[in-house]
Structure formats: structure tokens, C-alpha cells
Amino acid sequence: MELKPVGLGVLLFVLLGSCSAQLPKWRSPSLGQPQQITGRGPVQQVGARLPLQDPVSGVLVNPEDPLSVQLKQVMQGPVKKLTWHFPQAPEKPKQPEVYFEPRQPVSVVSVAADCGENSVYVEVKKDLFGTGELINPSALSLGGCTATGEDSAAQVLIFEAELQLCNSVLTTTADELVxxxxxxxxxxxxxxxxxxRTGGATVAIECHYPRLHNVSSNALLPAWIPYASTVTAEERLVFSLRLMTDDxxxxxxSNQYFLGDLINIEASVMQxxxxxxxxxxxxxxxxAAPDANAVPRxxxxxxxxxxxxxxLTGSTSRFLPRVQADKLQFQLEAFVFQQQGSNLIYLTCFLKATPVSASAPTDxxxxxxxxxxxxxxxxxxDDRVCGCCDTSCGLRDGGSASPVAGPQWEGNISVGPVWIGEKSPVWQRGGVN
Structure with a gap:
């Protein structure tokens, strides 16, 4: 007698139905104690309730428990990136390329001479260098002879001397007397x-007497040696002191100037x-040297x-009206030091910055x-704050300095070397216009 395949299938189903499945323990996020899950019946029904382990966070998640699902969402939420960082020091803006051509001094016709038969007649403008600075008449001489007259209206000094006087030198050539x-x-x-503010000057004047008694003159001009250098210093608040263009x-x-020029200087602080x-x-x-304590000073x-x-000197040096709180502009009339072989000067300034206050901008x-x-x-x-400039500012009756209201930042800044050249006077035949 043969067994039919149908009977075998029924037997296996009975055996499986009589077994009990042992399920793992798990802890629900909503309950405090572990739970034992058991069940009878088809395998697919028991497996539907098993907790699942999240592959990212490793947390056991029961798909049927809303708190468990919420925990998974919290663990997998996006992490906000940090955007804060330490403040960076501001970069100094780059200056565009500037077309700049240093001004060359124009020879000033400030001396005129006429040679007569027995004497020489010389006129000299008191503005000898064309800078607006009038010279001291006692410092000017023609071969050791002082001026014999003055035209006050025209600001002209007059010299008149015989050809053989005032330390004149006679030179004889084959064709003329000089x-x-x-x-x-x-x-x-x-x-x-x-x-x-005016350099020394020497002008040679010659009277030529050929057969036709022609008169000629020659001018002596110095050789200018250009030199350029710019130094800007920085301190805690990025103070700066710069030489500026005319506008x-x-x-x-360039750092090249001539006596009588105005040096434009700008002091600023970067906020x-x-x-x-x-x-x-x-x-x-x-x-005259980089050391701020050097002598002369x-x-x-x-x-x-x-x-x-x-x-002190009658110059045109001045502060310009302030147009920006963090900048201060001033003009210094060019000068050189007396009895110094170098035409270089160095400028050192003590700068300070205070918070802008509408109630008390200056004191x-x-x-x-x-x-x-x-x-x-x-x-x-307010010009009243300048009333102490002829005495001692900032001193109270007891002799102590007035207290500073609020915070203050300060520092020493230098700029240089600044090259100062001299303008040379020239002379022509005839009178001075």
C-alpha cells in the first residue's frame, strides 16, 4: 500500500503547530521592565512584532511603538554646523595703482643784474626761492657788501657796486675782461x-666786457638726487601715518619734496x-635720524x-577741517635742519583714539x-578748546593732568625718511619783473 504525498503534508503542519517559539526579550522605551513575547501559530505572525535594531544609531526600535520611532528620529536628526569663529584682523585695502609724477622745481627768476661801464646793478627779490618765505635782508650780501636800497612795494633788495669793489675777481682773456x-x-x-625753510644760496654774477661791451650771464643749478621711501607703522588699533597726494x-x-612745499600727512585708526x-x-x-630722541629735534x-x-616760524602749517572721525589731516611746510649734511627728516607722532561722543567731541x-x-x-x-595752546593744556590748579573720560588707545607712529630739496634762484639780465 502506497503513502500519498497529501498525508505527509498534514503531518508536518501538525508538528509545527505543536511547537512554541522562544522570542528575545526587549525593553520598550515606554515601559520600565523587560517583556517576554511568546506566541503560537504561523512563524510570519510572530516575526511581525519583533523589535528592529536601527543600523545607524544601534537603538532597538519597535515599529508599533510611537515613542520608539520618535527616539529614532531624534537620534538621526540633522546636526547644526557651528558658524562662530574668532574675529579676524581686518585686511588693509589695497590701493589702486596711482599715476604719480613728482613735481620738479621750476627755476625761479629772482635775481637780475645790469652791468654798466664802471659798476654793477643787482636786484634781488626778497622771495628769493619763490616759496613765499621772505628772506632776512641782513643774511644776503654781494661779495660781502650789504644792500644799498630796497623797493618795499615790490619786495626787492637793490645792490649797486663799482666793478673793482665787493671782492670782485677780474679775469682777462684774449677777447674780453670778466x-x-x-x-x-x-x-x-x-x-x-x-x-x-630756505636753504643757503650762492649765485655767480659775471660782467663781460668785450670790444662791443656785450653783457651775458650764466645760471648755476644744483643736481637733484631723487630718493623715495615710505614707511607706515601699525599698533594695537592699526594706527597709521601716511604721506598723501595733493587731492x-x-x-x-614718492617722499620727495622741496623747501616751500606743503607735506600732506594723514593720521588714521582702523576701527x-x-x-x-x-x-x-x-x-x-x-x-634728522630715525631715533625720535635724536638731536637736533x-x-x-x-x-x-x-x-x-x-x-613759531610764520609758516602755513595747519590742521584741515575734520571730515571723518577716524581720520585727521594736516599740512606741514617742508624744512631742513640747520648745519646738517643730510636733507632727510623723520617724523614721529603720538596718536590716540577715543570713542566718538556727541556730547563732548573735544576737550x-x-x-x-x-x-x-x-x-x-x-x-x-569748538575753538574754545584751543584757548590753552599758549599756556599749558590739561593741567588743573594742582598741576595734575585732567582725567580721561572713558577708554583711550594710543601709540607712537613714524614716517620717513622724507627728502627735502632746495629750490635754486637764477638771475637774468635786466630788472626783476
Missing amino acids: YSFILQYASEPLGGMPIL WQYERP YNHVPLRIFVDSCVAT YSFIENYGCLVDAK AVHKACSFTANRWTTADD
Whole structure:
């Protein structure tokens, strides 16, 4: 008798139905104690309730438990990136390429000579170098002879001397007689200060007497040696002191100036993680060497921001009206030191910055004052703060300095070397126009 396949299938189903499945324990996020899950019946029904392990977080998740699913979503949520970083120091903006051609001095016709039959007649403008600075007549001589007259209206000094006098030198050639004179100007310091705004000058004057008695003249011009260098210093708040072009738009590519020129200087502070700042130039000195304490030494800004150069020497040096709180511009008339072989000067200034205050923008120790038209004026808003420039600013009755209101930042900044050349006078035949 053969067994049929149908009976075998029924037997296996019975055996499987009589077995109990042992399921793993798991802890529901919503319950505190482990639970034992058992069941009877088809395998596919028991497996549908098994907890699943998340492959990313490793947490057992029951698909039928909403708290468990929520836990999975929290563990797999996006992580917000950190955007904070330490503040970076500001980069100094790059200056565009500036077309700059240093000005060359134009020879000033300030000396004229006429040679007569027995004498020489010389006229000399008191503005000998064409800079606006009038010379001291006692410092000018023709071969040791002083001026014999003066035209006050035309600002002209007059020399008249016989050909054989005033240390003239006679030279004889085959065709002519030549009488040579030396017109000499010895520069003098201004106001007792160790600086000069006009250089010494020597002009050779010759009277030629050929058969036809022609008169000729020659001019002596010095050779100019160009030199360029610019130095900008930085401190804690990125203070700077720069030589500027005539329109104040760019840093000047050259440091070459001539006596009588105005040196445009801009002091500034870069505002880095600070409230708006106002800058002041407390003091400035000029030296012939990089050392600010070198001798000779000329202090042209002192007493907490008083630009004294104009009062001491009669120059046109001044602060310009302030157009921006964090910048201060001033002009210094070029000069050289007396009895120094070098035409280089170095400028060192003490700068300070304070928070901008609408209630008290300036005071006796925070100011920028210029001496113009015989009085002190400020670059800011109230000339009264300049009233102490002729005495001692910032000192109270007891002799102590006034306290500084609020925080203050300060530092020494230098710029240089600055090359100062001399303008040379020339002379022509005939009178001075």
C-alpha cells in the first residue's frame, strides 16, 4: 500500500503547530521592565512584532511603538554646523595703482643784474626761492657788501657796486675782461628753532666786457638726487601715518619734496571690533635720524594737539577741517635742519583714539588746533578748546593732568625718511619783473 504525498503534508503542519517559539526579550522605551513575547501559530505572525535594531544609531526600535520611532528620529536628526569663529584682523585695502609724477622745481627768476661801464646793478627779490618765505635782508650780501636800497612795494633788495669793489675777481682773456661777483645768502633758523625753510644760496654774477661791451650771464643749478621711501607703522588699533597726494585720495608714491612745499600727512585708526573712534595727534617731532630722541629735534605739534609750527616760524602749517572721525589731516611746510649734511627728516607722532561722543567731541587734552590769522582755531567744532595752546593744556590748579573720560588707545607712529630739496634762484639780465 502506497503513502500519498497529501498525508505527509498534514503531518508536518501538525508538528509545527505543536511547537512554541522562544522570542528575545526587549525593553520598550515606554515601559520600565523587560517583556517576554511568546506566541503560537504561523512563524510570519510572530516575526511581525519583533523589535528592529536601527543600523545607524544601534537603538532597538519597535515599529508599533510611537515613542520608539520618535527616539529614532531624534537620534538621526540633522546636526547644526557651528558658524562662530574668532574675529579676524581686518585686511588693509589695497590701493589702486596711482599715476604719480613728482613735481620738479621750476627755476625761479629772482635775481637780475645790469652791468654798466664802471659798476654793477643787482636786484634781488626778497622771495628769493619763490616759496613765499621772505628772506632776512641782513643774511644776503654781494661779495660781502650789504644792500644799498630796497623797493618795499615790490619786495626787492637793490645792490649797486663799482666793478673793482665787493671782492670782485677780474679775469682777462684774449677777447674780453670778466668781472665776477658772488651773491650769497646764508640761511638762518626760524624763531630760535633748529630748522630752516630756505636753504643757503650762492649765485655767480659775471660782467663781460668785450670790444662791443656785450653783457651775458650764466645760471648755476644744483643736481637733484631723487630718493623715495615710505614707511607706515601699525599698533594695537592699526594706527597709521601716511604721506598723501595733493587731492588726499591716495598715499603719495614718492617722499620727495622741496623747501616751500606743503607735506600732506594723514593720521588714521582702523576701527576693528570697536565702537566708532575719533583720532587725535597729541604731539609730533621731526629729527634728522630715525631715533625720535635724536638731536637736533624739532617739536611742531605739542601741548595735546597744538600745531605750533605756524606760530613759531610764520609758516602755513595747519590742521584741515575734520571730515571723518577716524581720520585727521594736516599740512606741514617742508624744512631742513640747520648745519646738517643730510636733507632727510623723520617724523614721529603720538596718536590716540577715543570713542566718538556727541556730547563732548573735544576737550583740552583731545583737540586739533592750528594757529592762523593770529588766533587758534580747531579742526573740529569748538575753538574754545584751543584757548590753552599758549599756556599749558590739561593741567588743573594742582598741576595734575585732567582725567580721561572713558577708554583711550594710543601709540607712537613714524614716517620717513622724507627728502627735502632746495629750490635754486637764477638771475637774468635786466630788472626783476
